[in-house]
Amino acid sequence: MKKPHRLVIAGDIAHRKKSLALFFCLSVVTLLILLLPAHGPDRPLSTTASPDVSSPFAGNLRPPKLAYLISSTRGEGRRVKRLLEAVYHPWNYYLLHLHLAVSPEERADLDDYIRSERVFLKFRNVRLVGNADVVTLKGPTMMSTTLHAVAILLKEVNDWSWFINLDTWDYPLMPQDDLLHIFSYLPKNLNFIEHSSNIGWKEHQRARPIIVDPGLYGFDKADVFWIKDKRSMPSSFKLFIGSSWVILSWSFLEYCILGWDNLPRTLLMYYTNFLTSNEGYFHTVICNSMDFQNSTVNHDLRFTMWDNQPRQSPLNLTLEHFSQLLESGAPFARTFTETSAVLDRIDKELLNKSKSRFCPGGWCLGSSMPGEDPCANFGKPHVIKPSAGSRRLERFLLNLLNAENFRPRQCS
DSSP states (O other), rough: OOOTTOOOHHHHHHHHHHHHHHHHHHHHHHHHHHSSSSSSSOOOOOOOOOOOOOOOSSSGGOOEEEEEEEEOTTHHHHHHHHHHHHOTTTSSEEEEEOOTTSHHHHHHHHHHHHHHHHHHHHHHHHHEEESOOOOOSSSSSHHHHHHHHHHHHHHOOOOOOEEEEEETEEEEOOHHHHHHHHHTOOOOOOOEEEEEEEETTHHIIIIIIEOOOOOGSSSSOOEEEHHHHEOOOOOSSOOOOOOOOOEHHHHHHHHHOOOSSSHHHHHHHHHHHHTTTGGGGHHHHHHHHTTTTGEEEEEOOOOOOOTTTTSSBBBBOOOHHHHHHHHHHHHHHHHOTTOOOHHHHIEEEEEEEESSSSSOOTTOOOOSSSTTTTTTSOOOOTTTOOHHHHHHHHHHHHHHTSTTSSSGGOOO
16 A cells, blocks of 8 residues: 555655744545536635735745535534634635525525625635535435535635535634644645544444435435345455545545546445445545555544544533643544533634634734724735644644654555
């Protein structure tokens, strides 16, 4: 598996690490149909920056653009709005996917919110996916929804660098300015994806069973059902498993959608009948590809706590976990309940965010006085003002990219 490919970045990583340290010290046919972009009344995502605006970065370096997918199901409208306000930045792109189970009234409410928010109207970088998908958590429909969103982003905008998937159980631990600032100094071919070839008990409970997800073939949500026969382990590729939550590069996702060889399509067909395929598809594609297997960072950049093995359901984070959240250095964490008091503390102490307002950044020109909305007035979207969160993220990433953690943990 550890073969060099055309995008070898070992020396580049070492150079970038030194530069970072120096800089911061100084400061299946149905699935294929689902992948087609949705058309309808939705306004396309658009580029926000004009080419003649000067950059605040040395060497005229601009921050990368991030493309977010935020997924939600019935009854989560308020959580979607809160999460979007916490991660919003006019420099990025945001796709919101509401499961087909969401009521028309809840969908219309969120659509009205997007179409009436002044910042969204100005920068035109938030939209609701028009053709909602049925999502069954145990089946491949969650994976197909992600690929559907990626296909939309690849078709409509081509200047984003990384894709990040979130749902309403996620929440950021630092402003977007910090994330954009640090990612400005990373190679754009890096893929943050937790993965392992040690599938253990999942061989018999995930890989060998054959399941069918009715959500791929109709509009009514139903549980997956099992075929009586089992299948053997594949011999033409090696299976990998890991976290469903990823930060993936534009180049890798372009390969998954428009692949120049048969690997992504072969694995797409294989994972159509795989239980919880979102925990294996991207992982298996990237680690079986000679072009991308050396681009992986074995972490999903989320802080998550587990109560016991086999790590099926993460703990809901509370105020007693706040110090661990802060010390982790991760840019995101999960899972949180809607009423958890720790979210209010994150807003106040880590995001400097008031209730029902956007997380402020360098793009916000309004007053910072108590009670005032700093983002009531806004300026250039690419202006970045990092906070203390950038230093936490710096330490976190330098640890992931050091010699002991980076290469030895790739696709093994």
